[in-house]
């Protein structure tokens with residue numbers, strides 16, 4: 242089997258490349274990645290049966306021959322960071338919307354199985370304290386340029402399934418954590434700040450809730466959907482991992498033996514989504530998937546250890562990221 246993984250040098254895509262190579266001895270992997278600031282070829286260096294093609298999913302001449310040769314395309318490529326989308330939305334429109342369109346046109350031409358990776362943020366947010374969770378049929382109500390561009394990409398996939406019979410599925414996952422995540426994101430930023438002796442930064446009150454899932458659990462769910470999911474369907478991926486940002490920062494502070502109030506509140510994110518929470522029952526009932534990393538404290542501990550042991554991987558990005566945050570007082 243030949244698997245085309247777009248965005249395979251990014252956080253979730255790179256972990257997907259690793260687990261695919263480990264668990265599927267007959268699979269050849271081709272990674273198509275533009276190597277933006279978020280893509281790091283070191284994350285997939287030295288793996289057998291993996292070829293990296295540096296290119297843009299929004300370029301049809303690059304995409305077409307790769308899709309033609311693939312049995313399945315898994316689209317992780319995206320601009321993924323909300324804060325960046327507030328500073329400059331344009332690459333989000335090109336990569337997330339036009340890029341998905343170009344991939345869809347190629348899979349339409351070649352009849353290739355397509356799985357589109359998306360986010361729970363397309364559903365907007367929930368209130369803190371309410372019991373409701375996101376369901377696959379909920380209306381789309383995205384808040385940021387990032388989440389609205391992902392919502393647009395999902396709608397393109399749905400339309401290409403219905404109008405052209407493209408064999409596609411979509412998954413919308415909650416917040417991932419684990420190795421190889423860029424230091425701009427909350428958990429790696431906080432861990433690497435601790436390593437550098439910088440106090441963690443909490444946006445606004447810190448009461449916002451995210452539904453954390455280990456990246457490896459996200460990726461086992463993706464393969465279950467590719468294997469067993471129904472064409473045209475949307476599956477929500479989550480592992481009952483709700484925590485507010487204060488709790489997460491305090492768990493990381495504890496990992497470093499520091500006091501629970503040893504952090505700073507900084508400027509809030511404009512339009513900050515309050516709470517995400519996933520109802521994963523459709524995924525579980527239809528595919529039998531279950532998470533393996535249910536203990537968030539243990540997964541977080543391993544993630545802290547990974548960043549301590551892999552400073553050469555994240556160090557080159559750290560100063561630029563902090564300089565960018567300094568401009569918005571975050």
Ligand code: NAD
Pocket residue numbers: 247248249250251252253254273274275276277278279280281296297298299316317318319320321322336340358359360361391413414415416417418423
């Ligand atoms: P990331 O920013 O770490 O990686 C994105 C990758 O895409 C990078 O390697 C980058 O170089 C590549 N890329 C960007 N533009 C490209 C283009 N035009 N052509 C080819 N490659 C391009 O992102 P991530 O956190 O790994 O997220 C991957 C996917 O998962 C995204 O679609 C995101 O919306 C979705 N998602 C992320 C999370 C999360 O918690 N990180 C949760 C749910 C869904």
Ligand code: DAU
Pocket residue numbers: 321322323324359360361362414415416417425426427428430431442443444447449451486510517
């Ligand atoms: O829900 C899935 C989404 O999760 C994905 O679609 C996105 O690609 C991914 O980036 C993530 O989005 P968030 O905006 O939730 O993640 P981020 O790591 O940027 O922030 C998590 C929470 O922590 C959010 O409430 C903002 C807050 N935060 C973030 C940073 C970087 C802080 O309080 N301090 C920080 O330094």
